Amino acid sequence: MRSMTPADVNAIDGAVIVDVREPREHEQARVEGTIDIPLGELVERIDEVPRDTTVYVLCHVGGRSAQAAQYLEAQGFDAVNIDGGIVEWYRAGLPVAVGN
Template identity: 55%
Template sequence: MSAESVPVIAVGSVPPDGVVLDVREDDEWAAGHAPGALHIPLGRLPERAAEVPRDRQVYVVCRVGGRSAQAVQALNEAGWQAANVAGGMQAWALAGREMVSDGGDEPHVA
């Protein structure tokens, strides 16, 4: 599967109850993330992939879309149904989608 064939979905098309997988690093996640998202940094995805549901569409985010595209490609090649969220968490924040942070600070994209 080439990078050009990675499925992409607009941030506004991610359903409220969708499975969101955030592949950013711990500090990025702590600053602000989608409520209920699953956090597995990209580098740990091979060892933690079993935590990602196989029976539902998975919406993958990072900061702007590069790391999440890599994750989507790997997941889809391994049998998941995953799509890259266009623009990542930057687009999520710009679209006004709900965000939370660790520690109660105002959530933002780091």
């Protein structure tokens, strides 16, 4: 499984990010424009993930996104884990929407 830093992913124009956190987590902080599919729903909602491009998978600190990226790879997707999740995204000073 490949991994990239949040800064490297943010630098990719048009990067498709799949956020596998729970809805309550999005209320606290989120990256705008992500495809939001909680990890527990990924199997049922896999058709919402584009197959024609690399997808970058995000969670809180990187554990769930690593699981999701491995699963997506096994299903034939080009998936990359975002190291450190949204916590590291925020620490890197990248854009994060906070609150509702």
